[in-house]
Structures are given as structure tokens and as C-alpha cells.
Amino acid sequence: MLSCGGFSYEKIIVENLKYKYPDTDQLALNDVSFEVEEGEVIGIVGQNSAGKSSLCLALTGLIPHFFNGAYGGKVLIDGIEVKTSTITDLSQKAGLVFDNPFTQMTASKYTVYDEIAFGLENIGVSREEMIERVDWSLKMMGIENIKDKNPFDLSGGQMQRVAIASVIAMRPEILVLDEPTSQLDPQASEEVFRVIQQLSQEGITIVIAEHKMEKLASFTDRILLLYEGKQIDFDTPQKVFSRDDLHDYGVVPPIFTTYCKAMGMKNKKTNTYPVTLAEVSSLLGGENNEWNKS
Amino acid sequence: MNGIKVENISFSYTEGQPVLSNIDVHFRQESTAIIGQNGAGKTTFVKLLKGLLKPATGNIYVNGMNTQEYTVAQLAKQIGLVFQNPNDQIFKHTVIEEVMFGPKNIGQSTEEARQNSLLALEKIGIVHEADKNPYDLSLSDRKLVSIASILAMKPPIIIFDEPTMGQDYLGKERLKKIMKDLRAEGVLVLSIIHDMDFVAETFERTIVMNQGKIVLDGPTREVFSHEQLIRDVYLELPHATQLGKQLGLKQTFLTVDELINFNRKKQ
Amino acid sequence: MTLYVKQDSLIHEIDPITKVIYAFVAALLPYILPSHTVALIVLVISIMLLVVGKVFRKIIPLIGLSLFLIVSLVIIQGIFRPDNVTPLFHFGPIIFYKEGLSYGLLLMLRVINLLCAFGVLILTTKPDDLIQSFIQKGMSPRIGYVIGSVLQLIPQMSATIATIKDAQRSRGLETEGSLLVRIKAFLPLIGPVIMNSLISTRERSIALEVRGFNAKQKKTFLHEVHTYKYAKVIQAVLILIFIFAILWRIFL
Ligand SMILES: Nc1ncnc2c1ncn2[C@@H]1O[C@H](COP(=O)(O)OP(=O)(O)O)[C@@H](O)[C@H]1O
Ligand SMILES: Nc1ncnc2c1ncn2[C@@H]1O[C@H](COP(=O)(O)OP(=O)(O)O)[C@@H](O)[C@H]1O
């Protein structure tokens, strides 16, 4: 963790966050605390109802500004406290992609191109820059070929990519994605993860809730494991996926890890199992002495 | 004649842009996965099987009934389709009423419908929610309600359209079990699906669609042995299959358990 | 749902506001000056504009749709108008009067005229251009959004209804046939439609929020609304004609 003269370089700081939706009696988020550095990619995992979506909403200020309810603790986005800021101000820092692409289409634009420009028009970006940014995000998401189509004439998978493009066009410093690949075919979801990787290399901080563990293992720096609103773990994919009690939280590790666990193939130094195909093969190939069969 | 016989059908929404062309296939009893890139024509294909769309050329026989000659409601006894979004069907105030709607439509008595509905909810694991309002359930549980509402109609053929969408590990395991149990009861199960691991673990037969055509059709293991072809149509191999290849094994492995057992024996 | 027809024409090049003014002036003139001649002249001008705009054929089905209304207007006025005195012809016992028919004819001209005048606007103007022009003239972007989204969400709604209909038919619900069958099919269709729109509206409003919909900054626009060289001149002429017509009505 870097810190200098009392100022921290953490892009996201969550401290003892608690939240309960109105008219419910269970905490959706129960004492969650973690910090994310600039350019990191964080995966949120947990079974359904664990609180993944709620956390995404809390990082972008929709909780507590759009959803009322009981709120405790603190969320700082790039030094700004979410609770005392506004959704509009936060929206220019942190972008959010939802799981349902259909309701992310504004319904007031007739082409994909105009749809992506919508957010930029709202925040008063100049026309030249707008065109440049829309072109850039079309290219990023590989959807230049559909730029003149009506957003509602697209398939779910295509719409999901337009939704992501619409948010990255706003160039947020922090990008939060809630199950953004649910409707995508395998290669399209792989592409989304590649885009995420590229964005993080450009310094964008990324938080992504997902069920595809193999993808998270390859593309994230750290994993936040939630269970019934509580934070169970926040560590490297190797550490989190090597946990013996993962099953108890309704989560399974990547298949590669399951295999290595069964075969007792462990990294002796770190005491963790491989989580990606590449790690399995480097362990087998002996290219890397760190990985050794125990 | 049981099963679905598809005789050389073609279909297009707008003239001159064929969405499906020359599909000729027969489903008997093996559980079958339909996989392919977004836009390949999978949903269109199952809508044709279900009779919601009628082929432009060719014929489809569902348990011997030509879909061109019957209304969708008449075919409902023979073939069930679970839609992607459960919100597209739910309109009753309780889960049990919702599930009983289909069975009553196809002529089951109220008592019979209730029995079958409770049984279906039991099978799916949400019988304790029977008296709740469906909209008080989470979306993934609502999805289970929509599955139960088809199961309760007891059709000999059931089709799912991307049932694993948004499901977590436990939800997928439950689906897997439902499908395998249905298969064991002799129900013909077809499913469109993007999750290759789920395909590998669940289905006996796999059909690969690309640009409105069937490009591969066979036992799941054999289909996933065509690595290059699978990649060419923008899909990927199941993770266990990838791992098997990485381990330098010749056979095509479908599940991690297969791999573990194989290597344990070898040791 | 949008009736806009993409074409390359002189009328398409005219800016939206000028066309809005034209539509209102053309629609109102036959009321201000209630003579057949005025209505006919304005109608002929609108039709000419439609022809120049290469969209004349699109207006015919719209007029066709209102034909029932038009015909019944003429008949009712022809038979029942209170100041009917001069019988013109009769069908059996029903007598048609000159005054009524003449008034019915005027009403008919006004309706067709209204359709054609607004046809010029709607068929040759992109809805977003129109809305954007209004926003730039000071209309609230929120209202602009609502108008724009209604145009899109109505066709979207019919797609949703089609899906819902499919889902219920799949559960053995007959949706076609006698009136009774259709009434019985109403609830299973309308319930999900309402629930779906409520859910979508809520989700969509959240999604708009995070895309800066309520940002305080001054809005910018991706597209320039095309300006038209003679816009000011045409607008001035239209407004002059309008004022002149009112004065004419009052003083002559
Ligand atoms: N709008 C809401 N109103 C009330 N309760 C909600 C709402 N959204 C989610 N919850 C509840 O909050 C908890 C966490 O849900 P969520 O954050 O959606 O989990 P996940 O995304 O991991 O599935 C669940 O118990 C869920 O029922
Ligand atoms: N209602 C429709 N009207 C016109 N075109 C459609 C319609 N539904 C699907 N299509 C088109 O048909 C093709 C196949 O779509 P679909 O069957 O939904 O594919 P999949 O389910 O494999 O993603 C796509 O190109 C899609 O755009």
C-alpha cells in the first residue's frame, strides 16, 4: 500500500460498509472493508443474493442516493466520500455497467452511435471529443459494424457490448461491472475480459462481479469473496481459490484449481494451488521452480 | 413416432435474409445441447420446434404432429419451452397458481394440476415458496418458477433457452440435476446454452450452429474433439477439455472428475 | 413507430423549427378563414410539399385510416346539421342537404389538411432532430427525453407483448378465436406487460442517472441540427401570413 504524507493512493476505500434495503430485515452488506489501488482489477464473487450487486451500487453512489435504507460506514472514491457527494458527480468518476443490457439502452436514441454519445452529451463534452471518444469505444468493444443499427434491434449479446461501450466512452477512472457477460457467447466474453485488461493497463481501476471463475482467475489481481453480505476474504485469486471452505460459500474454484487440489499439486512457497491453465502448465513444464508437486 | 423430426427447413424474418437454411435433424431421446455464437439462429430454431414460428420450407414433426397444422396451444401438451425471462410469463399472485396455469390450460383438472404443480416445485426445490408472491422471489428463483410451470404440464419434450444465464454455482447444479432427472424419466431435453462446462457435464449430444446452419452434430465428447472447428465458430472448449489437452492427454475429457479419476488410476 | 422517411429532398433539408411553424400555420389557416377555397389552397400546398419531399405515398395510408371518420363527418353533417334547408338528393327516406354537405366537406378538407400539414413535418424530420431543436430553444431535456423515449418504447412494448404472448401460448393459452377466448387471454398478457414495464422503467431510470442524465453542465449535442439558409425568411413569411389571416378575419 502506498501512502504519502497522510494522502493515500487508494482509488477506492471502503470502511465498515453496512447497508440494508428499505422494508427488509437483513443487511445486504454487512461490515465490508477493503481498499483498491489505481489500475487494479478486482473480482467480486459469491452466490446469488450474497450482495455483489449491492456493493456495485454502493461504489457508484446509487446506494445511498437512489436506494434509501439504512447506511453505515464509509465509501471513498478517489478521495470523495460517496455519502456526501451526488450520483451525477460520482458518475464522472465511476462508471457502472449493469447485468441487464436491455434497460441500459436510453430508448431515446435511434442508432448505437448516438446511444453511446448520450452520456457525453449530458456532461457537456465538445462535439470533436465526443466523436473521438465514441469511435474509440466502438473500436474497443469491436462493434463498429453495428454502429448505425437501432439499439433495440440488437441481440442481447450485442446490446451488452453497447452498454459497456456507452460507459467506457465516459472515460471513468473507475469502472464497475455487474455480471456484464451473462448473455455473451464464450468468445465474446473472453473479448470483454481482454478489454478490461487493456483498460486497466491504461490506469483505469476495475471492479467486476462475475460467476465465471476461470475468467476471473486469469484477469483479476484480487478477489473479494462475499457471503450473505459479509466479506469473507479479499486476496489474490490463488489465495482465495485455494481456500478449503470455498464450497461453504456457494462458490467453486476454477476447474484447474479443483484438479490440482485433487492431485495435490501445490505451490510450496505460497502454499496455494494454480488457478489458470498457464499456471498448471508452468508447474508441469518445470519452467518455474516455484511450482512443485508436493 | 416420438421425438422431433426436422425435415430440411429454412426460415427468414425478412425476405432475402435467411436466418436458418437447410436444417435436417432428428431428435429421439438423447439430451441435446444447442450451442453457437450470439446470432447463430438458436432461438429462432427452437421457436420453430415449438411451433411459435412456422418454417418457410420443409416440415417439422413433433411427436408425429406437423407444426404447420396445429396451433401453439394445441402443441403445448407435446412440447414445453422455458423462456429466457421469467417476467414474460408471471401474472398470478402466488407461485402455485402461476405453476397451475399451464396444466389447467391443457385440460388437467384443478386437483390434478395442483398435484403436478406441487410435484414440479418439489423437484425444483422451491416447494416451500408455493404460497409466496412470485415477485417477492429473487430473479433466479423466479426462473425456477417458470421451469416448474412447464414441468407441471408434463410434456414429453422440454426445451430450455439459455437456462444458466445469471445462475450461480448452486443454481447450475440444480438445473443439471433437473435435466438429468428428466432425461432419466424419458423426457426429451433440449437446451440452448453458452456455458461449455455445463454442456460437457450434462448433455449426451451436442449440436453446433453457425450462421443458420448446423455445422457439427454428434455425441458431446466427439463434438468437443474438433478443437479447431469449435474455435472457428467463436466457441471454446470446456475447461476440463482444455486442461486434458494441456496435460498432454490424447482423449477428450469432459469433466474434471474424469481427469482426476484417469490420472489417479495411472499413478 | 417513427414515421420518418429517410430521403434526399429539399423538404428534408429545411430545419425542424421552420417545419413546425409551417405545420401549425397550415393546420390553423382553414379555421381562421373558414372558406373552402382557403382550405383547398393550403391542402394543395401541403400535398406539393409532400411530393417534393418524396413522401406523398406515405401519407395515403394515414388519410385512409382517418377515412372512416371523414366519411361519417360528411354524412352526419349532410343529414343532421341544424341549419340544413336546401335538400340536394336523397337515399330512400334520408335526405341530404346542401348546407350540411358543404360544411361536412369543409370539415373533411380541414382533417385531411391537418394530416398533410403535420405529415410534412413528421415524415421528413428525424424525431431526434426535432426534439433537439426544441431543447436548444429552451425545452427541458427531461421532457425531450420523455417524448423521444415514448416514440421508441411503444414499438418496444409491442415486441414485449409478442414475447409474452408467445410465453403464454406456450403454456397452452389460446389467444386467437372468439371474443370470449380473447377476453380470457387478456389478463395473462396484460399482467406481465405492466410488471415488465414497471421493472424496466425503474432500472432504466437508474441507468440514466449514472450516465449523467441530471448533470448540471450545459448539454452538448452529437449532431448539429442542420440549419437552413432561408429558415428565417420562410418563418417570417409564414408568421406574416398567419397574422394577416387573423387581421382579415377580424376586420373584413
Ligand atoms: N431493491 C432491493 N430491495 C430489497 N432488497 C434487495 C434489493 N436488491 C437486493 N436486495 C436484497 O439484498 C441482498 C443482496 O442482493 P444482491 O446485492 O442483489 O446480491 P447478488 O448481486 O450477489 O445476487 C439479497 O438478500 C437481496 O434479496
Ligand atoms: N424477431 C426478429 N425479427 C428479425 N430478425 C430477427 C428476429 N429475431 C432474431 N432475428 C435475427 O435472426 C438471427 C438469429 O437470431 P437468434 O435466433 O435470436 O440467434 P441466437 O439465439 O443464436 O443468438 C439474428 O441475426 C437476429 O438478428
Ligand SMILES: [Mg+2]
Ligand atoms: Mg447481482
Ligand SMILES: [Mg+2]
Ligand atoms: Mg438466443
